[in-house]
Amino acid sequence: MTCESKNLILDGYSLSYDKIVEFIECPSIQVALSAAAIERVKHYRSAVDQWLLEDKKAIYGVTTGLGKLKDYVVDEHDQNAFQHNIFLSHAVGLGPDFPEQIVRLAMLLRANVLARGHSGVRVEMIERLLLLLNKGVIPCVPQIGSLGVGDLQPMAHIGLCMVGAPEGRACYKGEEGRSNALLKKANINPVQFKMKAKEALALIDGSTMVLASSLFEYYQVEKLISIADMAAAMTIEATRGELDALDSRIHEANNLFAEQETAQILAEFLKGTEWCTPEGRQRLGEFSPRVQDAVSIRSTAQVHGAIKDVLQYVKSILVREMNASKDNPLIFTDGVKFESLSGGNYHAAHLSYALDFMGIVLTDMAIISERRSARLLDPIMSYGLPANLIAGAGLNTGFALVHANATALVSEMRILTTPASVGSIPSKGNQEDHNSMAMTGVRKLMNMIDYAHQVLAIELLLSAQAIDLIAENMDGLAMGKGTTILHRWIRQSIEPMWEDRYILADLQKMISFVESGEILKQFKIVSPV
Template structure:
């Protein structure tokens, strides 16, 4: 993949971070990087006072550092800022972080040497992945703490994963044949000052969120059939009368998924209206689809931006201090994504309740077991879904409205964007598990529905494929058994994209 600082997509990030695609800097980027670096070196030679180059950081911005200490200033920055705590980020998040930092520096506004950037490129391509603690970033002045831990390994310090083993950073570089970096003026600051941690988490979470949006339609359609849903709710006329794009698209998805089903009903045939959890699937799922598209728009601007400080404009012979490191655009949208994805879980749990509740499930056995009392059936699966949904409600409380001043009030408003991104990723995982529980319950309900009908009838074109995918992996629940393993298997079916792929291969792309 050619990286030039300008046209990275969310899918590109996933290809590199998850699938391991190699990257290469464009020739134009190399020229810009070298042009910018020459200006920095000339500026140092002239003895100019520039923030973070010949001064301290944060509140120390007015402390001038001698030319002899310029290099030491940069290494001190990396070591002093490596104060992360908590669990380590998953490898794919760190790889995404490395790619995004490469892409930002490739724009040529940061003043680093080309050789410095090539060290990071080489680490990414050879699979040297720094261990980066997930807690410690305020999301303004950039993701200083996580990025500092990333840079430690470039210096031969810290720890990294290489070929599946956790190693000292220097040893990992040695085994990969990479020479440790010696920082020059401006480079430490250029490497740690940016929004790449929160953006990396956001990209990885968003890729799965788009997959969950499609999977939620599939799960909802299977439940819809199990409960003899009224298909009129998906009539195109209703949705063109209120043409939110996501709503219109979801209604089309639902109509295509259940096409040919003999389990669905028409208005007034068995009942006049369905409950909202069935009837309003397009309105609820559709709002999430629209939200995710907006988040993509913001993230794709961010991951193709220069977010460090100060920025170098060599053609204008200017070095300008600003605030592009401030994560507020990402922070707000990570909160937005968390809220949007949590709604997929909210309505899914309500559908699960309708499947297992004998007063709501259109004549199916209580808790979807034929010998209730002796067996609890799928009763407690709804409990787990309810617990996950409740946890999501707590996680969906926005982080971006919080701010705690830092650096003696020099940095007096921060975004908490990395916290927002981490919470959004947790919501994505919880929602995937709720949808897995819905798949488990819906397939069980379908079995019981067909049995009640004397095995007559058929599922829709799309839902039949989803049902088959479930039954290839998980057997029907004839009597009580441990179900956590089944949920895990179905969660992986969703996470891998295989559920969506199986359906789309037959009926065409879902929206």
């Protein structure tokens, strides 16, 4: 994707997943508010200014304190100090920082939410947030602290950077330091901007960091399932699998669209293969009809298709969340008068469930990949491949320990699939007595994605090796169209192993191909997710 002269206009209502992908892949994109959003934000902000002048209404977070301090009055003359105190008291996150891609996404998403107007902030406040984003000043945001009922702690760290507080940390052009110093380097005045009434709460309320993380993780998982299709096709080729399992009639009868699409993708990769025929199987001494393969081979389309169905549901949640008012309180108008209503739109229950769902299906994707890899190592299960995928087994150990990594990774992923969404622990004097714990889901899924990259890389490395080991036996028979391209691409960078060598470097290279998505660029895969 080319990124030259790209701009993204926010209106609070039309942010799409395609625009999110473009924003992730093109860091130079400049973001601005639409003219309609500017007028809408000004209109709603007028209500907050009027309420402050009247000095009569008790409005949570505007004229009152926060949490259990909701019964304490905040005077109009204390508003500036109140806004700054909110950031100082809430910016207490711990642990490692989020990746910059996620923080950039959070800044974009929060600006889009605020552009809807219901939060009652000033246009200047949103433009300040976008100024940092467009200039490349990215706050350093710790991962631990949010309970998934508003990302108060992480977003407060962004707030400190917005106002140029020395307590804030940020990155700018690869340099990490105090936000006030880095704002100066980016030609942004660190002392010019002060938050007004309601604006600090409007920034930190809503589960924005959870949403940003969920979107970035979904973006990665969407690529992973496409790579899983490719790895499965390579293993089917290497084991000379029975292609009847991909017959479109089987999948049409099952009435699941994503499964039908997956079977079509696998069939396209294997189109033209002569290895997966009775003649191909006979080359390694298999003279009786195969009839059908084991479930990990025969039901790949069903399992991968089911995973994609879940991911489609997750995507629908994320897209709706991107264009929703995630704040408390929210301001509404009937065209004549304004009303402030307190509610719970900040709660990330649906995001927490979605994160758990992604973790579950990602783990099962890794489980079936590991099972396919295991078959490649066994001469019986692979129908004649050399033991441990090495010639001269005994003197050479081959790929047994490479595969052991997949077993270990799947074991860890199984533990991580324990749902975070049912782990609510009350906090803040029981004012927040139900928490989604969505940030726990975010942090678990980060690890699971890393592990899944490695499991798929192992299957690709092993299946490529298997193909090389029997290529001489299969001389004169064609491989599938897609598997031929994929195998050749892998072999441009990673040589087959004819006897034991230090194979970790090759495995790490294969993992980097999967993590970067480079391997996907060799194909135009139309995925149902």
